[in-house]
Amino acid sequence: MGWNSWNRFGADIDERLIRETAETMVATGMRDAGYRYVVIDDAWQAPARDANGELVPDPVRFPSGMRALADHVHGQGLRFGLYTDAGTRTCQGRPGSLGDEIRDARRFAEWGVDYVKVDWCHTEGLSAPPTYEKWCLAFQRADRPMVLSICEWGRSRPWEWAREVGHLWRTTGDIQDRWSSVLGILDRQVDLHRYAGPDGWNDPDMLEVGNGGMTEAEYRSHFSLWAMLAAPLMAGNDVRRMSDATRAILMAPEVIAIDQDPSGRQGRRISRDEGGEVWARELDDADARAVLLFARGDGPARLGVSWSELGWPAGARVAVRDVWRRQDLGAFVAGFETTVAPHAVAFLRVVR
Ligand code: GLA
Helix, strand or coil: EECCCCHHCCCCCCCCHHHHHHHHHHHHHHHHHHEEEEEEECCEECCCCCCCCCCCCCCCCCHHHHHHHHHHHHHHCCCEEEEECCEEECCCCECCCCCCCCHHHHHHHCCCCEEEEEEECCCCCCCCCHHHHHHHHHHHHCCCCCCCEEEECCCCHHHHHHHHHHCCCECCCCCCCCHHHHHHHHHHHCCCCCHHEEEEEECCCCCCCCCCCHHHHHHHHHHHHHEEECCCEECCHHHCCCCCCHHHHHCCHHHHHHHHCCCCCCCCCEEECCCCEEEEEEEECCEEEEEEEEEECCEEEEEEEEEEHHCCCCCCEEEEEEECCCCCEEECCCEEEEECCEEEEEEEEECC
8 A cells, every 4th residue: 555646646746745745644644544655656767867877866856866755755654666667768758777677676775665666668579577577686686675566557467477576566557537447447357356365466556536537436436446356555646635535535444454454365246237246355354255336337226245145155144334434234134235326336344
């Protein structure tokens, strides 16, 4: 969990934004809710490497340098992340790391970087598995534990090889701050549950919660779905100017607990019809499940789950709790059913 500059700020970033974001993450309770990494995405670099061939931060936007910024972020009890690109240039045209993996990993380690996102623009002719393998070795050589966030957009089925190499891997192209994008990404996660688990995560991309392009219900659904997918939760909004509604979504404790369930098992879609979908996720507590009733379509949907669909006897008496409202709904035999508003969810933790 953490925050990344890209979704809200794009290339319009500077050290003040990063410092203020880190401070706000502490002040608002985001850090204590679990958001740990502050990651600067593309465009932190100067347009060219220095005379020694080293990456350097843009001197206008990051005049104090990355070591000082990393120290500030660490001083807030947070971890510090940076972005680079596996190819010749980043997606924003800054210097890429191709051929400089060892040098750049060493430099990141010297700066105190804890997390590196390695993007895939300008990689013509490269194959992703050996390229990211090189990064894995470069991190080992740099002798500092750093999370490797693989960002080749799901092009070469990273779920099949990336667990050996990195810690999370994007499964799709970039998320956009609109409902159709959330649905499009969701549909591409459907068969990937078997690949996720502790230390290796499918990454359906960073959160758009709070960026303004969706309704509150849609953002709540987006966040709930990501929790069912055991997705990395990287906030992508301006945390310095969050509405109460955005805060309540990003910091919903029982939703975060499902996302972060120690079993690391990813949820799966167990049924669907025109009105909506039902997703279920096994949890560390073998007698509990997370269940998401998701009204995906444009009308209200009557959605339900039967205990037998969860692998439990139909006659089981099961306690149902609404994790958004943080309210026990009672004990139910056979199953549970409710009406869900369009684009909204009922998010349940059920215990037998
Ligand atoms: C690619 C990545 C995004 C972001 C941008 C930055 O599109 O997929 O997440 O890092 O590059 O340029």
